Amino acid sequence: MKVTIHPSTITGTIQSNASKSSMQRACAAALVAKGKSIIKNPGHSNDDKAAMDITQRLGGTVTNNGNELIIESNGVQPVSSEINCGESGLSIRMFTPLVALSNHALTVNGSGSLVTRPMDFFDEILPQLGVQVKSNAGKLPLNIQGPIVPKNITIDGSLSSQFLTGMLLAYAASDANDVSITVTNLKSKPYIDLTLDVMKQFGLKVPENKNYESFYFSKSDFDSAQSSAETPSTSLRTYTVEGDWSGAAFLLVAGAVAGNIVVKGLDVFSPQADKAVLQALMDCGCVISIQPEQIEIGPAPLKPFHFNATECPDLFPPLVALASYCNGKSVIEGTTRLTHKESNRALTLQEEFAKLGVTIELQDDLMIVHGGGGLKGATVHSRHDHRIAMACAVAGLKAAGDVTIEEAEAINKSYPDFYEHLKVLGANVSL
Numbered sequence: 001m002k003v004t005i006h007p008s009t010i011t012g013t014i015q016s017n018a019s020k021s022s023m024q025r026a027c028a029a030a031l032v033a034k035g036k037s038i039i040k041n042p043g044h045s046n047d048d049k050a051a052m053d054i055t056q057r058l059g060g061t062v063t064n065n066g067n068e069l070i071i072e073s074n075g076v077q078p079v080s081s082e083i084n085c086g087e088s089g090l091s092i093r094m095f096t097p098l099v100a101l102s103n104h105a106l107t108v109n110g111s112g113s114l115v116t117r118p119m120d121f122f123d124e125i126l127p128q129l130g131v132q133v134k135s136n137a138g139k140l141p142l143n144i145q146g147p148i149v150p151k152n153i154t155i156d157g158s159l160s161s162q163f164l165t166g167m168l169l170a171y172a173a174s175d176a177n178d179v180s181i182t183v184t185n186l187k188s189k190p191y192i193d194l195t196l197d198v199m200k201q202f203g204l205k206v207p208e209n210k211n212y213e214s215f216y217f218s219k220s221d222f223d224s225a226q227s228s229a230e231t232p233s234t235s236l237r238t239y240t241v242e243g244d245w246s247g248a249a250f251l252l253v254a255g256a257v258a259g260n261i262v263v264k265g266l267d268v269f270s271p272q273a274d275k276a277v278l279q280a281l282m283d284c285g286c287v288i289s290i291q292p293e294q295i296e297i298g299p300a301p302l303k304p305f306h307f308n309a310t311e312c313p314d315l316f317p318p319l320v321a322l323a324s325y326c327n328g329k330s331v332i333e334g335t336t337r338l339t340h341k342e343s344n345r346a347l348t349l350q351e352e353f354a355k356l357g358v359t360i361e362l363q364d365d366l367m368i369v370h371g372g373g374g375l376k377g378a379t380v381h382s383r384h385d386h387r388i389a390m391a392c393a394v395a396g397l398k399a400a401g402d403v404t405i406e407e408a409e410a411i412n413k414s415y416p417d418f419y420e421h422l423k424v425l426g427a428n429v430s431l
């Protein structure tokens, strides 16, 4: 699908989309928590759909009426010999340790960019916990046969926090007692805060976070009268999927560049990593008012900013769009975190923004965006990466000519309503 963004000024109010990070975790937590869970504000992105399908294949009963998702579960009891994670890095890395809770042999598969993303973690770690693993040299498909036996283990957190998210859930589900997961060089730490937050809300056993270096599952927490009285694991529980700071970052940048808008549905106290976008927006000098129930944002002469995105790598694409309109060189740190996303994002941003007339330099872990020179109309390509498509769309709002995005449907991975939301804000978008 091709989408063309015509130069536009935007205005109005928009409700943020549901966070796939919050929604996918909720599916996994509902699966292992046992009992009935009601999940409000469910998302409908491809990654959300993958998580719902996996939950069902691992034994959950999933009923989705659009406004509410109801999951009933007796724990992981697979009803299928294969799960398919689509293109979702979080789903494969979070659900594979949950697959390993069962003694059934299962194949874990995926598609698109996921086929080339590294999964060697499982070859190295799961066998230490009694799980048989066969992979295609560290890539998909994976054949997994548990059950996992929690014990003290050390894992590497430098490539992705998502493996740790899966391990924490699996340890909690198997009632890990007096054991620690030690993690070296953990990156994307706020995503672990989100995992722990969801685990708590679903009444799972939450480990003690020792400075993001070790996560200790105590002997007694879960059995204590107090914890089971507060959040009994088999009770009915309700969870509301958070508004998505990662998707909203594109809307907020659109406001800073192309018109006064209001974004609703974002929790400023959320553990989500990407709420850090507010810092860059405040630093670049746009007009912004942050209130508990909404964020108002609008354009002003924009100045360059310096931002460290090591812990929130998904902010690179929207921040590159923002930096393109800032008058001078903006510096974003953390490019090494981008190599294994849906595309090699530092390179794809450099190549696609070059088509729009923006020079991006890559130096070690730094990205330097030469902004303020004006953007030209061009045809760009999503590179099958939702965040590249959204970054180009937002950048196109104030380009000198039309910006056409090829394979624009990549947005379905996280934010299927993105172009519609731009249209609601008055952007001139041809679908």
Ligand SMILES: O=C(O)C1=C[C@@H](OP(=O)(O)O)[C@@H](O)[C@H](O)C1
Pocket (backbone or CB within 6 Å): 020, 021, 022, 090, 159, 160, 161, 162, 165, 187, 188, 191, 313, 314, 337
């Ligand atoms: O846990 C999550 O929901 C995510 C964690 C991050 O990945 P890494 O931990 O690999 O950086 C992020 O990039 C991804 O989009 C979603």
Ligand SMILES: C=C(OP(=O)(O)O)C(=O)O
Pocket (backbone or CB within 6 Å): 087, 088, 089, 090, 091, 314, 341, 342, 387, 414
């Ligand atoms: C990298 C992303 O997601 P995942 O790793 O879950 O596929 C993303 O949404 O940008």
